[in-house]
Amino acid sequence: MSTVTPDPLAPAPIDRQGIRLGDVLFKGIAFVAAVGVTAVLGLLTYEVFSLAWPAIEEFRLSFIWTQGWNPNSNVYGALVFIYGTIVTSVIALLLATPLSIAIALFLTEIAPGRVAAPIATMVELLAAIPSVVLGLWGILVFGPWVANHLEPFLNTWFGFLPIFSGDPSQAGILPAALVLTIMIIPITSAICRELFSRVPRDLSDGSLALGSTRWEAIRRVAIPYAAPGISAAVLLGLGRAFGEAIAVTQVIGSGNTINESLFPPGDTLGSRIASSYIGASTAIEAQSLLYLAAILLVISLVTNVSAQAIVNRFQKARRMSTG
Amino acid sequence: MATKGEGRIMKRALGLMVIVASLVAVASVVGAATAAPAKKQDTSLSGAGSSFVFPLISKWIPALGSAYGYNVSYSPIGSGGGIAAITAKTVDFGATDAPLTKDQFAACKGCVEVPWALSATAIMYNLPGINCVLRLGGKQLSDIYLGNLTKWNDPRIAGNNGKCNLPDTKITAVYRSDNSGTTYNFTEYLAAVSPTWKSKLGVGVNAQWPAGLGARGSSGVAGVITKTPGSIGYADVAYALKNKIRFASVLNASGRYATPGLRGIQAAAATLPAKVTSEDGALSIVNPPKGNPLAYPISTFTYVVVPSGSSKAAELKKMVYWAVTQGQKFGPALLFQPLPKQVQAFAYKQIKKI
Numbered sequence: 100m101s102t103v104t105p106d107p108l109a110p111a112p113i114d115r116q117g118i119r120l121g122d123v124l125f126k127g128i129a130f131v132a133a134v135g136v137t138a139v140l141g142l143l144t145y146e147v148f149s150l151a152w153p154a155i156e157e158f159r160l161s162f163i164w165t166q167g168w169n170p171n172s173n174v175y176g177a178l179v180f181i182y183g184t185i186v187t188s189v190i191a192l193l194l195a196t197p198l199s200i201a202i203a204l205f206l207t208e209i210a211p212g213r214v215a216a217p218i219a220t221m222v223e224l225l226a227a228i229p230s231v232v233l234g235l236w237g238i239l240v241f242g243p244w245v246a247n248h249l250e251p252f253l254n255t256w257f258g259f260l261p262i263f264s265g266d267p268s269q270a271g272i273l274p275a276a277l278v279l280t281i282m283i284i285p286i287t288s289a290i291c292r293e294l295f296s297r298v299p300r301d302l303s304d305g306s307l308a309l310g311s312t313r314w315e316a317i318r319r320v321a322i323p324y325a326a327p328g329i330s331a332a333v334l335l336g337l338g339r340a341f342g343e344a345i346a347v348t349q350v351i352g353s354g355n356t357i358n359e360s361l362f363p364p365g366d367t368l369g370s371r372i373a374s375s376y377i378g379a380s381t382a383i384e385a386q387s388l389l390y391l392a393a394i395l396l397v398i399s400l401v402t403n404v405s406a407q408a409i410v411n412r413f414q415k416a417r418r419m420s421t422g
Numbered sequence: 423m424a425t426k427g428e429g430r431i432m433k434r435a436l437g438l439m440v441i442v443a444s445l446v447a448v449a450s451v452v453g454a455a456t457a458a459p460a461k462k463q464d465t466s467l468s469g470a471g472s473s474f475v476f477p478l479i480s481k482w483i484p485a486l487g488s489a490y491g492y493n494v495s496y497s498p499i500g501s502g503g504g505i506a507a508i509t510a511k512t513v514d515f516g517a518t519d520a521p522l523t524k525d526q527f528a529a530c531k532g533c534v535e536v537p538w539a540l541s542a543t544a545i546m547y548n549l550p551g552i553n554c555v556l557r558l559g560g561k562q563l564s565d566i567y568l569g570n571l572t573k574w575n576d577p578r579i580a581g582n583n584g585k586c587n588l589p590d591t592k593i594t595a596v597y598r599s600d601n602s603g604t605t606y607n608f609t610e611y612l613a614a615v616s617p618t619w620k621s622k623l624g625v626g627v628n629a630q631w632p633a634g635l636g637a638r639g640s641s642g643v644a645g646v647i648t649k650t651p652g653s654i655g656y657a658d659v660a661y662a663l664k665n666k667i668r669f670a671s672v673l674n675a676s677g678r679y680a681t682p683g684l685r686g687i688q689a690a691a692a693t694l695p696a697k698v699t700s701e702d703g704a705l706s707i708v709n710p711p712k713g714n715p716l717a718y719p720i721s722t723f724t725y726v727v728v729p730s731g732s733s734k735a736a737e738l739k740k741m742v743y744w745a746v747t748q749g750q751k752f753g754p755a756l757l758f759q760p761l762p763k764q765v766q767a768f769a770y771k772q773i774k775k776i
Contacts, residue, residue, distance in 0.1 A: 171609075171624025238642060243649045266592060269650060270635040353599030353636025364635040374638060378502015378601035380626055381525045 151389035175387035188340035191279035203291035226285035234349030242269035270352030283336035290332035294325035327413025334406030344369030471504015471517035501603035519603020521704030535703030542682035544669035559673035560615025569633025595634030596655035614709040686718030
């Protein structure tokens, strides 16, 4: 709509119309995607709570600390499953975190590139194994190995600890925790590797130049630099461990009691929902299972929010110390 | 913190999401393509449910095709899944080994339950080196699953198995962790023989198992049993036979040990009265009364669940009628005992309600 005659030497005007259309489309798609995901999360939470509502009204909060799950006499309580979820996930985390950091340090600091690349791919491929396959392996191969070798070994040497007492069992809390460890290692180690590869070269070189050993450089420079990211990675792994259902349901043995020992069967929130929701015999059983789902949802949300809070706090601290 | 690495992860995640999304899209297109003709031709019937009855249904499918030109498809997703599918009306019929509960009937809105096959639950065990057939009574079985009987050489078991020379191994009781019609049959039996079981754990597709360990599906139970010496568990008899897992003979009310073969199942069904009635369609032949020394006490009917007044009611009626009459002749080869006369008569009455 300009009245000026175009300069023949000037570059041809850009087709504004096209760009505007693209802009609008892009904005629209991005907006719909962002709002859509938020809406799905909100709707999902609402849906789970509203479907679980009859059970929430019936059992109130005492559901959380009630032990027992008998669909044939309508006794429902979540304690066994909350305990199972937290214990399996925390053990998995305690084992997976140092292993993941070690793998990541090996790949970034120690191994030469030719060795590191294939190993990194293999570790990440571990994440590609469908959990149902891992569960099958767990019940046919890994569980019997745990029952015949690992648990007797732990019992012989550490049997004085209540957690390693009692008869070995091929399905139970310990095998489930170990399968979860295998599942979260690829996630946490991949993130840790990214974090360590981002540690500025001059920082670690400087540390080495000042006479520190390689281990000191890792401990004093690389790990503190990556610390906030590592804690976020660990919490991401925890979220994965909390929610995993299929592999766990195959190896945890669907027990109904809380035991001191880690050997006997137990159950987790996700696993109980996966095994009992389909074909639940009464409406109140289905609603109670949804109550379990609501508890799991809350636990997962709290974990993720705290992961973000930790990252934010670390970042703020760093900005203040460097800037 | 730099975001280059995060960007890389994000890109990968995005790529993965695109792949997943396109797979979903392809799957739904394919699904729509296969589902579309179902609406045009009314001779297409889809079913889902019990894996117990699946071997029999797979024999019925081609026979129904040549008899009526019906195109029947069936997914063995388990009894619970079958009930869920027919309740949501995503299939034309569901199949379940456990009769529907009141709540399930209410949710299913006008569903009719018809007994259409008859078989038994086998008690499988793994005792390496023991070559005689184990004999078990209901009392021992309930004590094992209650956690009160933990060694194979306990006199309570060894007493009935004098020749077997049972070992000093721990008993690992294995149960189904998922909801299962086989569990229903098994707990119905335990409740019939043990007042403690009846009052503490009850009858259902699952239970608050106080001892032992749970495995998913018959395949999971079989997997644990074959890998664990000293274990005991249950599955339908055809499954146990097919997978070559040994199973026990079980004490019946006549004081005899019966095996879950066709004769044992037939003898259990023979204890039904000459005319059977049941309001919801469920029939039980668990732990039948004295008088039939061959009767296997953990026998069960398995059911088809069909909606009443559906658009395919005529075809469904024909199909179920065929199944309870001509379809029965395929049973014996698969360890399904043909339905007795009075159950067939009862099934006709139920079919009328469709």
